[in-house]
Amino acid sequence: MKHWYPTEEDIEEASASLRQGGLIGWPTETVYGLAGNALDAGAVAAIFAAKGRPTFDPLIVHAPDMEAAFALTSEVPPEARRLAESFWPGPLTLVMPRRADLPELLSAGLPTVALRVPAHSVARKVLVSAGIPLAAPSANRFGRISPTCAEHVLEEMQGQDRVAGVLDAGPCTLGVESTVVGFPGRGRVVVYRTGGLPVEVLREVAPGIEVVDVRRAEDDPGLAVRGEQSPGMLARHYAPRTPLRLLEPGRMPPPAPGRTRGWLCFSAVPEGKGPVEVLSTEGDPEVAATRLFACLRRLDAAEVDEIIAWRVPNHGLGRAINDRLSRAAT
Ligand code: TXA
Ligand code: MG
Numbered sequence: 001m002k003h004w005y006p007t008e009e010d011i012e013e014a015s016a017s018l019r020q021g022g023l024i025g026w027p028t029e030t031v032y033g034l035a036g037n038a039l040d041a042g043a044v045a046a047i048f049a050a051k052g053r054p055t056f057d058p059l060i061v062h063a064p065d066m067e068a069a070f071a072l073t074s075e076v077p078p079e080a081r082r083l084a085e086s087f088w089p090g091p092l093t094l095v096m097p098r099r100a101d102l103p104e105l106l107s108a109g110l111p112t113v114a115l116r117v118p119a120h121s122v123a124r125k126v127l128v129s130a131g132i133p134l135a136a137p138s139a140n141r142f143g144r145i146s147p148t149c150a151e152h153v154l155e156e157m158q159g160q161d162r163v164a165g166v167l168d169a170g171p172c173t174l175g176v177e178s179t180v181v182g183f184p185g186r187g188r189v190v191v192y193r194t195g196g197l198p199v200e201v202l203r204e205v206a207p208g209i210e211v212v213d214v215r216r217a218e219d220d221p222g223l224a225v226r227g228e229q230s231p232g233m234l235a236r237h238y239a240p241r242t243p244l245r246l247l248e249p250g251r252m253p254p255p256a257p258g259r260t261r262g263w264l265c266f267s268a269v270p271e272g273k274g275p276v277e278v279l280s281t282e283g284d285p286e287v288a289a290t291r292l293f294a295c296l297r298r299l300d301a302a303e304v305d306e307i308i309a310w311r312v313p314n315h316g317l318g319r320a321i322n323d324r325l326s327r328a329a330t
Helices: 008-019 041-051 066-070 078-087 121-130 150-157 199-203 285-301 317-328
Strands: 002-004 023-026 033-037 060-062 092-097 112-116 163-167 179-185 188-193 244-247 261-265 276-278 306-310
Touching (some): 002 008, 008 023, 008 033, 008 121, 023 041, 023 121, 023 150, 066 078, 066 112, 078 092, 078 179, 150 163, 150 285, 179 199, 244 317, 261 285, 276 285
Parallel strands (some): 002 163, 023 163, 060 112, 092 179, 261 306
Antiparallel strands (some): 023 033, 092 112, 179 188
């Protein structure tokens, strides 16, 4: 795997390998993606294979601007246009009716496609220089912790010979994935995945926005009829190899003599033996979000028997952090 940096030369080389059907580790403001040509069914299949991702879980397609993104749809709901105009480029993914000629696997057979215009300058340079829309899920093996720096991508994708290289633009500034929003009809605007764009901010433009509880999504006829549930919202996800126990703020776990523990704290450090990671000493959810996945990876590497984590205040980016922690929990 090549290790590229955001020089003109390296960006051109990475883009050329995308045009030839190769895959690359690609920086965005949220997490690193595993990118390939979204219009090439072979490249799309290679992404699923490299991640070990089940084929019922559709990918996000990235475009350099709104017009290029909308060109991949068969219809743009008015609510989608309003959100795109307000929040693109940025950490927002919109699920819209797909153009019929896109590779089937991209959408995992659904009638929709998920689209995003990323804000990261290097991400955008590659999109422009490659001249193709890029399908890019997070560049981790399926179910594992999302990568927020190039080293994580190298760790996750080593030995995958379809991955030509990783373009290293340093750590991601946001650290959690984009917020995924769909439009299942009758003017509904539904958050399928909380993420880097807080619901409170979306609500300013879409006052009626709903947050779907994935555990109940299957019982929502409005969503099911249109095949609109977000299949990637599997309960267990973002998981370290070490069992993780998630606690309410202020709680302590029962003592477990003989078991080693690592601690993932929001701001305050509890008493206890073992490695400690503090998400934000200032209690700032934005700082916590950028650090979340790297802290989880370090605790996972510490070879403890168990990771103890606490929920964070459930607003702003805290919502996305709690979502990822509850999916990581056993
Ligand atoms: O921030 C991000 O979104 C990153 C960067 C690389 O852009 N990408 C990312 O992709 O997180 P991935 O594949 O890990 O997550 C894609 C999510 C999944 O939850 C998937 O189910 C949902 O988007 N999704 C994709 N297409 C969909 C569709 N047609 N309908 C409903 N949900 C969809
Ligand atoms: Mg992912």
